[in-house]
Amino acid sequence: MSPLLALDGDPGMHDPSTIVLHDGxxxxxxxxxxxxxxxxxxxxxWRRAGSLMQALPGGRPGADVIARGGxxxxxxxxxxxxxxxxxxxSAPGTQPKAAIGLLVGRTLDPNSPDYxxxxxxxxxxSDGVEDSNAIDPGVFRDPTNGSLWLxxxxxxxxxxxxxLNPKTGQRAxxxxxxxxxxxxxxxxxxxxxxxxxxxLMTRGSCCAGTNSSYHIxxxxxxxxxGPFVDNLGIDMLQGGGKLFLASxxxxxxxxxxxxxxxxxxxxxxxxxxxxxxxxxxxxxLDIRPLLWRDGWPVAGENFKEGTYQIESARTGTALExxxxxxxxxxxxxxxxxxxxxxxxxxxxxxxxxxxxxNPIPAQEASQVSAEWPAGAIDVRMSPYMVQAxxxxxxxxxxxxxxxxxxxxxxxxxxxxxxxxTATAERELVVLPTxxxxxxxxxxIEQLSDGTYRVMPKSIPDTQxxxxxxxxxxxxxxxxxxxxxxxxxxWSFKTP
Amino acid sequence: xxxxxLLLAVVAGTTGAVLAQGPAPAQSTxxxxxxxxxxxxxxxTKVVNADGFLQRWLILEPIRTNGQLTDTAVQAAIKAQxxxxxxxxxxxxxxxxxxxxxQLAWHAVDTIGYNVNLxxxxxxxxxxxxxxxxxxxxxxxxxREMSGARLAIGSNAASVWWxxxxxxxxxxxxxxxxxxxxxxxxxxxxxxxxxxRAAILNGGGATDFCARFLDEAGLPVKGLTVSxxx
Numbered sequence: 260m261s262p263l264l265a266l267d268g269d270p271g272m273h274d275p276s277t278i279v280l281h282d283g284x285x286x287x288x289x290x291x292x293x294x295x296x297x298x299x300x301x302x303x304x305w306r307r308a309g310s311l312m313q314a315l316p317g318g319r320p321g322a323d324v325i326a327r328g329g330x331x332x333x334x335x336x337x338x339x340x341x342x343x344x345x346x347x348x349s350a351p352g353t354q355p356k357a358a359i360g361l362l363v364g365r366t367l368d369p370n371s372p373d374y375x376x377x378x379x380x381x382x383x384x385s386d387g388v389e390d391s392n393a394i395d396p397g398v399f400r401d402p403t404n405g406s407l408w409l410x411x412x413x414x415x416x417x418x419x420x421x422x423l424n425p426k427t428g429q430r431a432x433x434x435x436x437x438x439x440x441x442x443x444x445x446x447x448x449x450x451x452x453x454x455x456x457x458x459l460m461t462r463g464s465c466c467a468g469t470n471s472s473y474h475i476x477x478x479x480x481x482x483x484x485g486p487f488v489d490n491l492g493i494d495m496l497q498g499g500g501k502l503f504l505a506s507x508x509x510x511x512x513x514x515x516x517x518x519x520x521x522x523x524x525x526x527x528x529x530x531x532x533x534x535x536x537x538x539x540x541x542x543x544l545d546i547r548p549l550l551w552r553d554g555w556p557v558a559g560e561n562f563k564e565g566t567y568q569i570e571s572a573r574t575g576t577a578l579e580x581x582x583x584x585x586x587x588x589x590x591x592x593x594x595x596x597x598x599x600x601x602x603x604x605x606x607x608x609x610x611x612x613x614x615x616x617n618p619i620p621a622q623e624a625s626q627v628s629a630e631w632p633a634g635a636i637d638v639r640m641s642p643y644m645v646q647a648x649x650x651x652x653x654x655x656x657x658x659x660x661x662x663x664x665x666x667x668x669x670x671x672x673x674x675x676x677x678x679x680t681a682t683a684e685r686e687l688v689v690l691p692t693x694x695x696x697x698x699x700x701x702x703i704e705q706l707s708d709g710t711y712r713v714m715p716k717s718i719p720d721t722q723x724x725x726x727x728x729x730x731x732x733x734x735x736x737x738x739x740x741x742x743x744x745x746x747x748x749w750s751f752k753t754p
Numbered sequence: 755x756x757x758x759x760l761l762l763a764v765v766a767g768t769t770g771a772v773l774a775q776g777p778a779p780a781q782s783t784x785x786x787x788x789x790x791x792x793x794x795x796x797x798x799t800k801v802v803n804a805d806g807f808l809q810r811w812l813i814l815e816p817i818r819t820n821g822q823l824t825d826t827a828v829q830a831a832i833k834a835q836x837x838x839x840x841x842x843x844x845x846x847x848x849x850x851x852x853x854x855x856x857q858l859a860w861h862a863v864d865t866i867g868y869n870v871n872l873x874x875x876x877x878x879x880x881x882x883x884x885x886x887x888x889x890x891x892x893x894x895x896x897x898r899e900m901s902g903a904r905l906a907i908g909s910n911a912a913s914v915w916w917x918x919x920x921x922x923x924x925x926x927x928x929x930x931x932x933x934x935x936x937x938x939x940x941x942x943x944x945x946x947x948x949x950x951r952a953a954i955l956n957g958g959g960a961t962d963f964c965a966r967f968l969d970e971a972g973l974p975v976k977g978l979t980v981s982x983x984x
Binding site: 388547574582583641684685686730731732733735738744 | 792819825896904923925926927932933936937938939940959968972
């Protein structure tokens with residue numbers, strides 16, 4: 260398994276909906292026959308589970324939807340409203356003649372006795388002549404007043420906005436004209452933060468594998484109805500749009516943004532890549548951290564394996580095995596003398612000769628660990644001195660599950676099997692070996708400011724979610740995560 | 755700037771008066787007069803301050819060390835200079851302890867600040883302030899059993915701490931005193947008296963410590979009182 264993979268299991272998907280967490284499972288829907296369902300127990304490993312339309316009479320959109328648009332089923336979005344779920348889906352005919360249909364249900368779980376979808380009819384449509392192509396719905400609840408909004412559209416003409424009735428899912432004011440909010444895109448959706456409404460949409464070409472130029476752009480507005488302008492003040496109705504995410508790494512063509520709120524101030528986003536180079540170029544779902552900078556969302560990175568200094572945002576001290584450190588290169592004299600293994604000291608060397616300037620090699624655990632106790636060792640924090648007991652190898656653990664976007668990780672002193680472990684007392688210890696037990700599996704998630712939250716998968720005999728916490732300048736522990744506290748924020752720096 | 759002067763400058767707020775007095779004559783061994791930040795306790799008990807800091811302590815006159823502050827050097831110095839103190843037998847003000855050829859006395863002090871300035875303490879007694887070990891102890895009275903508490907300390911420089919006879923904190927190397935630098939794992943304060951004991955080792959320059967208890971949420975524990983054996 261590579262840590263760079265976009266999710267595990269069967270994440271193949273195109274035009275994913277927003278991911279919804281329902282009764283402990285993650286659900287996403289995509290383009291395809293009958294709107295295929297993808298389910299994950301942990302947000303990391305995904306499986307296919309039939310299609311939404313299987314739960315409808317005839318297994319296809321309602322007649323009114325087909326009449327307004329066509330009988331294709333593409334690019335759905337989903338939201339919970341009261342005790343109902345609304346699924347909006349694209350039902351295009353010969354574009355730009357298209358409709359967006361509504362399904363109404365009370366559970367997302369296909370195994371529930373209450374599982375049932377009802378045809379809610381068409382919500383919006385385009386007649387094939389007007390400057391609109393009514394596909395790619397994106398549904399948004401305004402947190403300031405609970406109102407519900409739908410954006411839709413694709414290249415032909417405008418991205419449009421209508422208000423929805425939160426009780427029925429249908430348009431709140433069907434007699435009013437939709438509001439034009441953007442051009443040159445598709446897969447639009449809104450999010451809200453700190454008094455700003457953000458409109459994200461996908462531009463570029465889709466559906467061409469590694470030749471797809473799909474990418475996500477955005478504008479923002481103080482009003483839900485716009486105007487949405489980019490970082491240079493250009494209205495998205497005039498082609499504006501600040502870049503949010505484009506191709507990178509082994510992934511080509513990100514599109515179809517969806518916000519995933521995990522609580523405790525932790526936000527992620529979902530999208531598909533048109534082509535995952537590590538999976539033969541198929542289109543796949545992915546989940547990544549959502550960061551914020553200067554009032555704009557920023558696409559974060561899922562954690563990558565490597566060797567790191569783990570630095571506390573509280574005081575800047577680094578996590579280390581609680582053993583006496585050895586200066587890199589050996590002890591040095593205070594005034595220019597040379598230690599047995601080290602380079603020159605301050606200023607000139609013996610007899611006034613220039614100090615030696617040979618490179619000092621990195622300190623490896625094998626050079627200094629002979630003095631370390633063999634058994635369990637405490638963990639503490641100290642100023643980072645580039646020493647072996649301060650360098651942690653972080654590697655993904657296969658077949659151990661994960662969390663939205665990532666597998667669990669092993670955190671061990673580099674060059675050893677000495678693994679960071681959570682104790683039943685909600686403290687930390689480094690054990691001499693890694694066994695793969697849940698208390699040695701770590702969830703490492705980027706927070707909105709770019710630092711990371713670090714949590715054990717579980718702790719023996721302990722309920723709840725606990726996170727690595729700098730309770731003191733020199734003391735780490737496990738505490739209840741608080742998004743507004745630097746105690747729980749850690750930076751992973753390359754030594 | 756020399757390392758010593760640098761360290762003194764860091765704590766200039768508390769050492770300025772000391773610097774202004776200049777070095778003492780080498781021959782004099784008489785006390786120099788009251789430490790500006792410390793006073794003899796004038797009441798039976800003292801409530802922790804608004805931030806939870808313990809401000810009443812018994813301090814043993816400093817013991818000479820080699821000034822090394824690494825983990826192993828500190829542990830070795832503590833072992834070599836161990837002063838017999840049992841949780842059930844806390845010393846009293848004026849008690850004396852034989853250390854080598856010297857008779858060192860315990861002094862009860864209240865500090866006016868959040869921290870205890872050991873430099874003031876030793877300087878006032880005309881005792882060495884560099885390359886020394888200070889034993890300190892106090893008794894914290896808890897109104898009820900408190901689980902999930904943590905002892906949180908700062909010290910200049912290295913220090914090792916015990917609560918009711920169990921070692922709970924060790925911080926090493928040359929360091930400045932920072933609030934909540936060393937913090938114990940969760941522990942239970944028993945209802946009634948709890949004996950806190952520490953060894954603070956200084957290399958050169960300023961030396962002080964501070965201590966308080968934190969609760970499960972990391973907030974200072976208030977309502978504790980401190981008393982010493984009279």
